[in-house]
Amino acid sequence: MLGRTANGLFWMFRFIERAENTARLIDAGLRMSLTRMHGHEDEWDSVLRSAGVIDAYKALHPVVTSGDAVNYLLREKTNPSSIYSAIESARNNGRMVRTALTREAWEATNEFYLELKTLLARKIPESHMPEIIDIIKRRTGLIRGAFHGTMLRNEIYNFSRIGTFIERADNTARILDVKYYVLLPAASYVGSSLDNVQWESILRSVSAHRSYGWVYDEDYNPVNIADFLILNGRMPRSLAYCYSKINANLGYLSREYGSSHDAHRTAARIQGILDNREIRQIVDSGLHEFLEDFIGQNNRLGNEIGQAYQFYQA
């Protein structure tokens, strides 16, 4: 397989994952603004922070308003994480690696892009947002379904999966970091009673507000939420889950190719940390520091994978 193809697959699936995450963030933001009691729109500030685009947003719009924020996250072409840009990038990468995809996987991606292009041709009124978010979730679901149902479980599959989970881990870590940062300037606050709506919004932005209840069976509690999103190996968006998948797929590659690289060691080390720590330990020694370090390591892993498998010309 060409290194460029591996790179294209990796990014195609990162972008699909990113689009889905941005859709979830918008969803959570909308939900918060519905249940908000006071007049500020600070939820959009934190949504933009979670998406990692607050500075770029402010360069375009000095004030954060829900209308501008949603538009920026949904259709702004200069925002590489906007849903439109992410799907356009996913589709361009898909076109580049067309020969590696099944017809079904390619068509699901291409059709989504074509639909989005029409759908997002102009600004979306707030009343239509739920419908738009729903279409986006359904379309990404369709891509996933076509991918899982038709792709051979080979190196193509492995690079795609690694892209998905690197992106997802980055996202979950950012969401958590932004919220902790905003809500808990110091770790000593952990354990105090908090605004339930804010906590629910974190869970909502990773589609976990229901499953949380099933697992922890009690009210929102910051430590449990952190445990769920960081260490719970059954929660499909947790860091631990993402890393078990990344390691499994890297493992397939090393067996297939008969060699392993720095990337394998880095991934194994990160997973070791996630496997062996208690959430209390993490919180006590600084959740923000932990997450910041994780995001850096996760990025580094992405680069090491690119180097190991010749994503770019040396």
Add this chain to the structure above:
Amino acid sequence: MPFDEMITADNSPRPPYKGYFDWYSQQKTSDLLKKSRDAEAIFRKTGITFAVYGKEDASERVIPFDIVPRIISGSEWRRLAQGIEQRVMALNAFLDDIYHKQEIIKAGRVPRHLIEQNAAFLPEMIGMRPPGGVYTHIIGTDIVRTGENEFYVLEDNARTPSGVSYMLENRETMMQMFPELFNKNRVRPVENYPKLLRQSLAAVAPPGCSGKPRVAVLTPGIYNSAYYEHAYLADQMGVELVEGSDLRVMDGKVCMRTTQGYQAIDVLYRRVDDDFLDPLTFRPDSTLGVPGIMDVYRAGNITIANAPGTGIADDKAIYSYMPEIVEFYTGRKAMLENVPTWRCSEADSLKYVLEHLPELVVKEVHGSGGYGMLVGPTSSKRECADFAAKLKARPSNYIAQPTLALSTVPILVKKGIAPRHVDLRPFVLVSDTIKIIPGGLTRVALKEGSLVVNSSQGGGTKDTWVLED
């Protein structure tokens, strides 16, 4: 009245169309129109698009597909195929000659300056004989019809002809939508083209290649107008689709960067123009090619298909000499006729062309895609006058041909069917044998009365059936 391939003057179907016509007579137009919309949806979803340069918003378009097939009888096809085969043999012999002994020039049949001052002639190819002695491996011969037994070759696309993916997708779509038609009519298959292409490319691997030759398709990338086709062919052949940035010359071989390091390529089906192929030999600013590939090529360690420098054979200035060329190398008169052509570089011809501009089609010698041409009969006086000025300024840049009454085949319109002008591009593969795929790409001018079939100018395509009979 132009010759209609389906229906005679007394409104009955011609023999090859009999089966189709009976079927058509029992269909409701509204049903067919719906099928036609379905077909477009299939093409769009599959991503069978082409890019139109210079039109930002419509940067990806679907070429309109018409669901009425163009049908050619077995005997008509045999005649065409023989003529094409003769012509393709002559093209390869001509290329071998002008890059070696140049006997045709010495014999005074083709003027020296036309070859040696031609941008498509590559001095780098002088004395170079590609593996198997084949220069042009993949050819798309453009043919037009003007009557029952009148066929002309309009162009020999001997560099990097495109459109074969449409031939394949058109057939695929027709079979999906109208399976009953394929039960009733014995249509010769075209779908083994990718397999034949791969065999054909493997058969011209460098002599030093041991084991199964590694083939790859070289594309300029996703923004190229024919990218879909490049990806499609690589996928169907089961070979890598590479870009210039994936390749480098290592240890005297052209290698591609894979996830496990560099691997040598034996045969490169390149869809990148000569100019961009090697920045060390041709355009130094090219990022689409491979630095040093020409050295590997000359050392006999890679096959490039089609060979660099084949453009000299399908150059429009050379075209008018094709009857001489065919006769010179095959020893027989050309079975397929050329369209009579005036070379505007010759004073007498220029005079004639300027006097008869409203009747003629004038083309740029190096143009393609229907750009920069004048169709006299459909142009205004003003347009003719403007063109005359260009012609006088650079006569050698142009050739002129009579406006041919191109045959028509009906297309589906709102009220049923209506005749439109068509041409035909059959595809030919040359290795140790010559294979002509029974069918090809029929291009159709969708506008009533229009003679321009190019997709960039509002043309569409049809499935092309060659019957087994």
